[in-house]
Amino acid sequence: MPDLDQRISRWLETNTFHHSEFWDMQELVRAKREAGLTISLCIPTLNEEKTIGKEIIVFKSELMDRYPLIDEIAVIDSGSSDRTLEIAASFGADTYLSSEILPQYGSKSGKGENLWKAIHQLRGDIICYVDADIKNIHAKFASALVAPLIYRPEIQYVKAFYDRPLAVSDDMRPSGGGRVTEILVRPLFSMFFPELTALIQPLSGEYAVRREVLERLPFPIGYGVETAHLVDLYQSSGLDAFAQTDLDNRIHRNQPTSDLGKMAFGILQGFMKRLRDYGMVKELPEFHGLFRQFQAEGQRYEQVTREIFEEERPPMITLPEYRERHGR
Amino acid sequence: MRKGTAKTRPDGAALTYREKLRRLREILFANVVMAGEIPSPTGGERRLTRFLSDRFTECGLANVSLDHAGNIAGMLPGRVGERTLLVSAHIDKIWSETDDHTVSVGAGIMSGRGLADNSLGVAVLATLPLILEELEIDLASNLLLLGTTRSFGRGDLAGMRFFLGNVSHPIDAALCLEGIELGRLSYSSLGMARGEILVRAGSGEVENPDETGCGVATILAELVVALRHIHERESPTSRILVGSIEAGSGYSVPPRSGMVRFEIRSHEADHVARIGDEIARTVATASGRDGLTASLEMIAHRSPGDLGTNHPLVRHARGTLALLGIESHVAPSVSELALLLDRGIPSLTLGLTKGENRHSPSEAISLEPIFDGLAQIVSVLQFMDEGKLS
Numbered sequence: 158m159p160d161l162d163q164r165i166s167r168w169l170e171t172n173t174f175h176h177s178e179f180w181d182m183q184e185l186v187r188a189k190r191e192a193g194l195t196i197s198l199c200i201p202t203l204n205e206e207k208t209i210g211k212e213i214i215v216f217k218s219e220l221m222d223r224y225p226l227i228d229e230i231a232v233i234d235s236g237s238s239d240r241t242l243e244i245a246a247s248f249g250a251d252t253y254l255s256s257e258i259l260p261q262y263g264s265k266s267g268k269g270e271n272l273w274k275a276i277h278q279l280r281g282d283i284i285c286y287v288d289a290d291i292k293n294i295h296a297k298f299a300s301a302l303v304a305p306l307i308y309r310p311e312i313q314y315v316k317a318f319y320d321r322p323l324a325v326s327d328d329m330r331p332s333g334g335g336r337v338t339e340i341l342v343r344p345l346f347s348m349f350f351p352e353l354t355a356l357i358q359p360l361s362g363e364y365a366v367r368r369e370v371l372e373r374l375p376f377p378i379g380y381g382v383e384t385a386h387l388v389d390l391y392q393s394s395g396l397d398a399f400a401q402t403d404l405d406n407r408i409h410r411n412q413p414t415s416d417l418g419k420m421a422f423g424i425l426q427g428f429m430k431r432l433r434d435y436g437m438v439k440e441l442p443e444f445h446g447l448f449r450q451f452q453a454e455g456q457r458y459e460q461v462t463r464e465i466f467e468e469e470r471p472p473m474i475t476l477p478e479y480r481e482r483h484g485r
Numbered sequence: 486m487r488k489g490t491a492k493t494r495p496d497g498a499a500l501t502y503r504e505k506l507r508r509l510r511e512i513l514f515a516n517v518v519m520a521g522e523i524p525s526p527t528g529g530e531r532r533l534t535r536f537l538s539d540r541f542t543e544c545g546l547a548n549v550s551l552d553h554a555g556n557i558a559g560m561l562p563g564r565v566g567e568r569t570l571l572v573s574a575h576i577d578k579i580w581s582e583t584d585d586h587t588v589s590v591g592a593g594i595m596s597g598r599g600l601a602d603n604s605l606g607v608a609v610l611a612t613l614p615l616i617l618e619e620l621e622i623d624l625a626s627n628l629l630l631l632g633t634t635r636s637f638g639r640g641d642l643a644g645m646r647f648f649l650g651n652v653s654h655p656i657d658a659a660l661c662l663e664g665i666e667l668g669r670l671s672y673s674s675l676g677m678a679r680g681e682i683l684v685r686a687g688s689g690e691v692e693n694p695d696e697t698g699c700g701v702a703t704i705l706a707e708l709v710v711a712l713r714h715i716h717e718r719e720s721p722t723s724r725i726l727v728g729s730i731e732a733g734s735g736y737s738v739p740p741r742s743g744m745v746r747f748e749i750r751s752h753e754a755d756h757v758a759r760i761g762d763e764i765a766r767t768v769a770t771a772s773g774r775d776g777l778t779a780s781l782e783m784i785a786h787r788s789p790g791d792l793g794t795n796h797p798l799v800r801h802a803r804g805t806l807a808l809l810g811i812e813s814h815v816a817p818s819v820s821e822l823a824l825l826l827d828r829g830i831p832s833l834t835l836g837l838t839k840g841e842n843r844h845s846p847s848e849a850i851s852l853e854p855i856f857d858g859l860a861q862i863v864s865v866l867q868f869m870d871e872g873k874l875s
Contacts (some may be wrong), residue, residue, distance in 0.1 A: 208591030211518055218515030222541075244592050249511060292587050293522070408587070 164209060164396065165355045172312065172400040175356075179402075182224040185300065186306050193302045193307055194301075195228045197281030203235040205289035206392060208243055210476055212287070212294045213248040219296035226300055231279055232289075233258070233271040241289075242357035244403075259478060273470045276371050277479050282370060283307075288362035292408040303364040305400040307472055313370045313398040316356055317363035319407040335360060337468035345428055349437060350388060356411075359387055363404070370398075372479070376423035376470040378403045380420040381427025388431045415450060419465060422448040426467040490706055498867075499805055502620055502860040509612065509619055512858075513714050514595070514852065516540070516608035521588040523601050527577040527640040529540035530555055533852040537611055537632045537646045542838050544614035546630065554634055554647035561614055563870075568626040570869050571659040571830075572613060572862075573645065573821060574606035574630055575636035579844055596849035599660055605664035605850055607632060609837055609859065616820045616859060624870045629654065636820060641679075642783040645821040656796065658869040659825045660834040660862065661818075665843060667805060669836035672799045674823030675750045676719065676757040680783045683734075686741035687776040697775070700739025702732055704771055704779065708745055711767050711812040715760060722762060723751035750819065754789050787819055790826030797875075801868040802861070829872045835861060 160444060179185060189196070198216060217288060220227040232245040232252045242252045256264035258274040272286060283306050285299050302315045336359050346353040353359065360383050370390060377385045390398055412420075424445075432438045446466045452459050473479045489541075534557045541549045546559030557576075563569075578599035580586065588597035597604075609616075617624070633644035648718035663669065684701045694752055697703060709727055716725040725747055732743030749764075751757045765781050772779040792799055807814045818834050825832035837858035840850040 206591070207589055210592075211588060214511050214590060215518060215829045218511040222512050240592055244590075247592065248514075248590075 161351055165352060168352070168396050168399075171306075172306060172397070174301070174402045175442035176297040176402055176404050177356065179297075179301050179304040182190065182226070182300065183281055185304055185307060186224050186226050189226060189303075192310075194283060194307060194308055195281045196226060196283045196285060196422070197275075197279035198227045198230045198285050198299055199272070199275040199277070199279060200230070200232050200245075200250070200287055200289050201235070201268050202237060202241050202289045202463060203268075204237045204239045204241060206237070206239040206241045207293060208294070209241050209289050210244045212291065213250045213252050215294050216287075216299060217249050226303070227285075228281055229279060229418055231275065232410060233268065233269055233275050233278070236431060237269070241444070245271075256471045261474070261478075262470075262476075265378045267378065267380075267382075269376050269378040270470065272382060273376035273378070273473065274367070276480065277471045279474070280367050283365055284368060285365040285443060293406060297404055298363055299365075301402045302363060303406060305370075305402065306365055311329050312400045313367050313368070313394060314400070316358065316399065316401045317361045317403055318362070318401050318405075319356040324426050337417050337421050340454065341424060349432065350391055353391055354380050354386065355389055355396065356399065356401055358401075359383060362409075368483075372474040372483075372485070373472045375472055376460075377468050378424070378425045379426075379465065379466045379469060380423030381467045384424050385427045385431065388428070388435075390434060394401065418450060419448055422465050423467050426465070427469075430467075499808055499860040499864040502863050503809065503856045504680060504858050505620060506616060508854050509615055512583055512615060513608060513612045513855070514590070516589045516611045517595060517600065517605055517850075520607040520611070521595075521597050521604040522586045524525040524580065524582045525576055525578050525599075526581050526582070526587050526729070527579075527635050527637045528871060529582055530576050530634045533607065534632060534706040536632070537576065537607065538807065540611035541562075541630065542616075543736065546614060552647065552651065552731065554644045556634055556644045556648050557632045557837060558648075559630050562626070563624050563627040566627050568657040568870075568872060569624045569629055570624070570866065571629045571656045571825075572610060572662065573631040573633055573659065573663040574610040574867070575603050575634075575638065575644070575821060576607050577634055577636055577644075578604070579637055585846075593852050593854060594849055596842075598846055598848060600850050601664035601843050601848050603662070603664050603856070606662035609862070610663055611730065613862075616863065620863060622867065623807060623862075623864070623865065624860070626657065627654065629656070629864070633821060638679075639784055642780070642821055642824055645824050649824055653724065656825075656828075657839075657872070658874055659830050660869070661821050661825070661832065661834040663820075663834055663836050664850060664861070665840035666813045666814065666836045666837060667838050667858050668814045669816055669834065670799070670802055670834075671816050671818040671822055671834035672793075673800075673817045674787055674789060674826050675752060675817045675819055676754045676789035677747045677751075677785070677787040677823070678757050678761050678821040679690050680747055680761070680764065680781055680786040682746075682747070682764075682779060682781050683780045684708075684777055686745050687778060688702060688745055698739060700733070700741055701743040701777060702740055704746060704774065704777055705730060705732055705743045708768065708771060708779070712745075712747055712764065715763060719751075719756065719760060723749065723756045725749055725760070733843045749817075752789055757786075762830040787823040787843055788827050790823060792831060793831075796831065797873055798833060798865070798868065802833055802835065802865050805861050805864040811861070820836045831853050831866065831869075835865065837862070 230250045246252045450461045489866035500741030523533045549559040582596045635643035727748045769780040822834045838854040
């Protein structure tokens with residue numbers, strides 16, 4: 158275990174950044190040009206009219222007009238019933254309906270579906286994904302994630318993390334992920350992929366990845382997409398392919414506990430599948446796809462079930478349409 | 486940073502400005518969002534000052550500097566540089582550091598605390614160098630951009646007051662930016678004085694102020710009624726506005742201290758002083774009753790001033806608004822404009838867009854009319870630059 162501890166400590170020293178390290182935007186843009194990279198920003202949406210306008214305005218102003226770091230800003234929408242797409246388009250984002258991208262492959266419901274289709278639709282050598290529900294949006298949510306990829310060619314995948322100062326004592330501050338991270342993903346990583354525990358917020362929706370990595374990853378279409386990415390890339394390239402950037406604070410709407418259960422159920426499906434595929438466990442039974450919760454009404458308890466099936470899209474590189482569009 | 490040469494302003498140029506400036510839409514709106522989400526209470530403006538300082542520096546302004554009052558200034562040197570024009574916006578907001586400053590952007594509207602007063606003004610100040618660059622306008626005069634601190638309440642315009650007392654360049658003309666209301670045309674200032682009446686219970690040894698069950702509330706109410714009587718007698722030349730009454734904190738404990746804040750406004754300077762003296766006498770008479778003490782503190786004063794309806798600057802501003810199809814609303818000011826006029830500097834305060842719910846958590850500004858507001862600002866600046874102000 159000392160070796161493992163040392164590897165994690167070394168990685169934390171070399172591959173964990175704070176956004177303030179990338180304050181010099183002119184230098185970042187110069188380095189990007191010199192590296193000959195193009196960068197796409199992808200915002201997956203479903204009914205985000207309250208926050209999408211501000212995100213587009215800030216990213217377009219700061220990272221396209223002032224500092225030409227991002228080459229395209231795209232909103233990939235799952236079929237919003239509100240004015241998400243109208244507002245995004247009015248402030249200059251490229252807007253797409255997920256169902257209209259690669260329609261011959263059908264349309265599936267889930268955030269992972271949007272992320273997968275973005276690989277085909279967008280042009281960048283780097284794709285930076287940013288969730289649409291951030292209330293305290295700032296240019297650093299994209300620039301500080303693509304920066305390690307620009308400056309360090311060996312890094313493939315950069316995750317965001319955020320301080321959550323629940324308590325402060327003796328100059329130590331707890332750093333942690335969200336609730337699902339701490340009670341599900343971190344225990345699972347500790348048991349099966351202990352090096353991945355160094356990622357402070359593995360489920361963060363903000364991350365930047367090189368195209369040549371994304372196109373070779375299978376994509377769970379639902380909640381399990383982030384965890385699956387981490388496990389798959391770790392298996393092929395090890396911890397040094399990753400980096401993470403501290404973005405200080407992220408203010409967003411809180412999910413109810415019942416939704417966290419569904420998320421955990423989806424993540425577990427994808428994770429167990431990978432344990433089986435990588436030969437790390439033997440003879441797992443078929444998974445039940447029905448997630449069961451209960452609600453009480455007086456002395457009566459009602460069963461609430463929801464079918465959650467973490468279907469997966471194949472690596473984009475296996476699609477001939479993709480290879481043709483991107484010259485692969 | 487600027488390109489192009491001097492241009493003579495064609496008739497109707499403001500109409501073309503309005504369209505051209507849409508190209509800066511995201512930059513301007515992003516500045517509004519960022520200025521809006523930085524808390525900047527009166528006396529605690531440091532973070533917003535830093536934001537403006539960064540923007541001024543990025544735009545290549547000269548002499549970007551913070552003065553002893555916390556004001557942030559930057560200079561866009563003029564082609565000739567013999568004259569200096571001032572554009573200012575106050576950067577303090579009425580909201581506290583801990584209030585939620587989140588800005589929401591919808592279709593054609595932006596909402597959040599302090600957007601109208603005065604995040605939009607600050608954002609336009611931050612964007613003004615880019616606006617002039619986009620329009621290829623190269624002013625002959627130096628353009629001094631100034632974000633002022635401590636304008637509200639007890640701040641008493643301390644930022645602008647300090648600046649005018651210490652500025653090294655004589656100011657030839659000035660423009661104050663306010664978020665709302667588009668069409669606002671302020672070229673005069675009212676005489677004004679602000680006061681606070683503090684009523685406190687005594688030691689309780691002589692008489693018990695709680696016996697009536699009302700504590701200081703009775704005397705506070707009597708003082709408010711007295712202010713109202715003076716207001717009714719002096720109106721319409723002068724007015725007394727009661728801005729707040731504070732006392733107590735619950736349901737069952739009579740308040741032992743309380744405060745009334747008021748403002749006297751008048752077109753006549755001597756009226757303000759006379760009414761202030763009368764209020765002081767009223768407070769003195771009330772003090773000592775029922776074991777209570779009442780005291781008056783006057784915390785802010787303005788002298789009345791007026792550029793005059795026929796001043797060339799006023800006529801030009803009114804003409805520009807008409808050209809843009811905007812109805813002008815003449816409104817005397819009691820803010821920074823008063824200090825500028827008091828020093829004999831030809832000055833205006835102009836609004837930038839339409840808005841609603843000013844000073845409420847749901848304060849909102851309309852986005853589309855901002856381009857009219859910008860066009861009017863540029864047109865007025867160009868007129869000031871021509872120097873025909875006498």
